[in-house]
Amino acid sequence: MKRKIEMVQSTGCVRLLLLVSVAAQSxxxxxxxxxxxxxxxxxxxxxxxxxxxxxxxxxxxxxxxxxxxxxxxxxxxxxxxxxxxxxxxxxxxxxxxxxxxxxxxxxxxxxxxxxxxxxxxxxxxxxxxxxxxxxxxxxxxxxxxxxxxxxxxxxxxxxxxxxxxxxxxxxxxxxxxxxxxxxxxxxxxxxxSPPSTNDNLLENGGFEEGPYIFPNTSWGVLVPPMDEDDYSPLSPWTILGYTKSVKYVDAAHYAVPGGARAVELVSGMEAALVQEVSTVPGRSYRLEFSVGDAGDGCVGSLSVQAYASRGSVKVPYESQGTGGHSRASLEFTATSKRTRVVFVSMAYTMKPDGTLCGPVLDDALVVAIHSHRRFLL
The missing domain is CATH 2.60.120.260 (Galactose-binding domain-like)
Incomplete structure (x- = not known):
């Protein structure tokens, strides 16, 4: 009888382990x-x-x-x-x-x-x-x-x-x-990812589509650099760099220029935000974007350098660390069917607690400039 009880107990343990295993693997x-x-x-x-x-x-x-x-x-x-x-x-x-x-x-x-x-x-x-x-x-x-x-x-x-x-x-x-x-x-x-339109050749220019942000966390989400063939959490934006990241932030915890999401360039010149757009060689375009601070205590002289085709513009922003932004633009002429748009912070900035911070970027768009509009301007 004792041996029979031991066999029953052993069989029960095996069944329990199998159930645990199946549950863990489902x-x-x-x-x-x-x-x-x-x-x-x-x-x-x-x-x-x-x-x-x-x-x-x-x-x-x-x-x-x-x-x-x-x-x-x-x-x-x-x-x-x-x-x-x-x-x-x-x-x-x-x-x-x-x-x-x-x-x-x-x-x-x-x-x-x-x-x-x-x-x-x-x-x-x-x-x-x-x-x-x-x-x-x-x-x-x-x-x-x-x-x-x-x-x-x-x-x-x-x-x-x-x-x-x-x-x-x-x-x-x-x-x-x-x-x-x-x-x-x-x-x-x-x-x-939202598609590009005639109103904006960039996709996800407002960064509204991105990685999951835990609602009970106030430090945003890092988007690390990736290999060329990888898929980006901020697609079709990619992050070029070696080990440094950009930070994806939400309006619930940061000052965001528009909508509910934005990107804080927290790694200086070691991480660039990049997207390629379809363009017509010889045609003129305008790149517009917002630069500010995320309202996270990042105080100092912030700046963003933007590149498109052979054009570039440096946009300074004097931050008090309490939020705010300004609008900037760059006109360029496409030289190929694909034009790379690049944003990078030109300075390394730290908050009083010693952590890295930087300018916030949002609401980026690229539009074609029609010849008659240029003439009127």
Whole structure:
């Protein structure tokens, strides 16, 4: 009888483990907002923990892990350093070669942007590999843009399948296997870039379409540089640079010249915002845009340099850090069928807390100048 009871209990445990495994591997069907347990507030069972280290592959609800993964509580210390958590009470730390993954149900052919928060712990320069099978990219976590030490990052991809694995992997190799970035708050958004029109040859010139911004965060979302073939969270705008980013900001927390979204050029000359438009060689065009400050305490002499074809203009803006903007323009003559429009901040500016900031850019448009209008002017 005892052996029979043990067999029944063993069978029950196996069934339970199988159910946990299936639940962890089922695809999440969500196209906007926080992913299931995206902020890691649903905790692992204590039986699958060794101190802070998570020992069970499916111990964190809705996630699958591999490698050295820690479950970190708010206020926890590493030596003399306090490990911050950006949202809620818990976050996850990834050691060398550690990964977390979650399966997503998507619409093939659609574009998506993933937003997540991260911070360094040990190393001075870290990066994360992000995969949405079969798409893969890199997000550098080097420069800190907030006084809290946390930043939100975005990464975009095209859904190639209806069921994909979102994988975040730390490829770092350090002396301490526990060293690695803290990650938290994963959200997703389906991207639908507004088309260009005769009134504006630029697409998404007002930056209204972009990565998901968590409503309870006040630090915006970084859009990091990308390879030429990557899809941008601000598509069709791309960010040219090596490791530096631009910041996507919302009207709920920043001063935005128009609409609900804008871009703050926070990395000086190390990150440029670029888009190519269709033009007719020999025809004249006008580029217009707004330059100001985001009302985030960024005080000083800000400036944006704009380029289009062979023309350029430098637009200075004296910021008091409380909001405001001015309108600028550049007339140019197209020399080819595709003209690259480029915006870059010409100065490195810091707020009193030592974090990087810069001019806010919004409401960019390119229109053709008709010959009779030029004559009348």
């Amino acid at each position: 695809a999440s069907a969500i196209s906007y907002g926080l992913l299931p347990n995206g902020n890691f507030e649903e905790a692992p069972d204590e039986s699958q923990m060794n101190g802070t280290r998570v020992t069970g592959r499916y111990a964190i609800p809705k996630w699958e892990i591999s490698g050295f993964v820690e479950y970190i509580g708010s206020g926890q210390k590493q030596g003399d350093m306090l490990l911050p958590v950006p949202e809620g009470a818990y976050a996850v730390r990834q050691g060398n070669e550690a990964s977390v993954r979650q399966r997503l149900a998507l619409t093939p052919g659609m574009h998506y942007s993933v937003t997540f928060s991260a911070t360094r712990t040990c190393a001075q320069s870290e990066l994360l590999n992000i995969t949405a099978t079969p798409e893969i990219g890199e997000v550098p976590i080097q420069t800190v843009y907030t006084s809290s030490g946390w930043d939100s990052y975005s990464w975009a991809f095209k859904g190639k399948r209806s069921d994909v694995s979102l994988i975040v992997h730390n490829p770092g190799v350090t002396d301490d296997a526990a060293c690695g970035p803290l990650i938290d708050s994963f959200g997703i958004k389906t991207l639908q």
